Amino acid sequence: MSPLAALLAPCGRRRLGACLLLGLGMLVAGCGSTPPAPRKPAPSASAPPTQTYFALPDDVPTQELVFYALGLLDTGYRFGGRNPEAGLDCSGMIAYIVEQVSGQRLPHNAAQIAARTRPIRVGELKPGDLVFFNTLKRRHSHMGIYIGDGRFVHAPSSRGRVRIERLDNRYFAPRIDGARTLLAAN
Numbered sequence: 001m002s003p004l005a006a007l008l009a010p011c012g013r014r015r016l017g018a019c020l021l022l023g024l025g026m027l028v029a030g031c032g033s034t035p036p037a038p039r040k041p042a043p044s045a046s047a048p049p050t051q052t053y054f055a056l057p058d059d060v061p062t063q064e065l066v067f068y069a070l071g072l073l074d075t076g077y078r079f080g081g082r083n084p085e086a087g088l089d090c091s092g093m094i095a096y097i098v099e100q101v102s103g104q105r106l107p108h109n110a111a112q113i114a115a116r117t118r119p120i121r122v123g124e125l126k127p128g129d130l131v132f133f134n135t136l137k138r139r140h141s142h143m144g145i146y147i148g149d150g151r152f153v154h155a156p157s158s159r160g161r162v163r164i165e166r167l168d169n170r171y172f173a174p175r176i177d178g179a180r181t182l183l184a185a186n
Contacts, residue, residue: 053118055184060102062128062183068097069145069153075162077155082108088162090143093155094130097145098182114140117180122167125179131167132178139177146179 056062078087082096091110098106106113114132125131127148135142144154147164155162165172 053184054104054106054116054182055118056098056102056104056182058184062126064101065097065128065145065182066147068100069093069147072097072162073153073164075155077157077160077162080108088155090155093162094143094145110143111140113143114178114180117182118185120179120181122176122179126181128182130180130182131176132180133172133175134177135175
């Protein structure tokens with residue numbers, strides 16, 4: 001017995017026409033209706049928002065950032081300073097270096113630079129990455145540029161000069177509150 005005959009067997013010979021009409025009507029009704037639109041899944045609360053971070057052009061080696069930072073050693077500190085002639089503060093030093101190396105501008109504020117650059121783990125720091133500190137009881141209140149071997153260059157307080165410190169320094173180690181890279185994600 002064919003599948004169609006098996007389907008129609010319960011109808012009997014006298015009601016065969018009515019069953020065929022009913023089946024055809026159901027088929028036509030099914031084809032004529034619009035299937036429901038697939039629902040888009042609700043955004044997951046744990047899914048991170050898409051963010052575009054500042055990134056250096058691919059042809060700018062991060063080692064160049066380190067060389068510029070080392071070239072600024074002993075430059076005087078000046079709150080709000082953004083160039084070596086007038087003096088530098090921590091975020092002004094980073095903004096100055098990035099602009100000299102890449103022609104791109106960063107904000108002149110450590111917290112804003114942290115917000116615009118891609119976070120990495122402190123253990124992933126490579127020369128040319130940025131390290132942030134909580135020195136004023138607020139996140140990202142101070143920053144420097146990592147130069148390798150556990151050291152960074154920064155522009156310390158108003159009586160200081162641009163200098164090299166160690167990340168494991170007893171003042172800075174407990175105050176590290178983040179690391180960022182200026183490179184695009186791979």
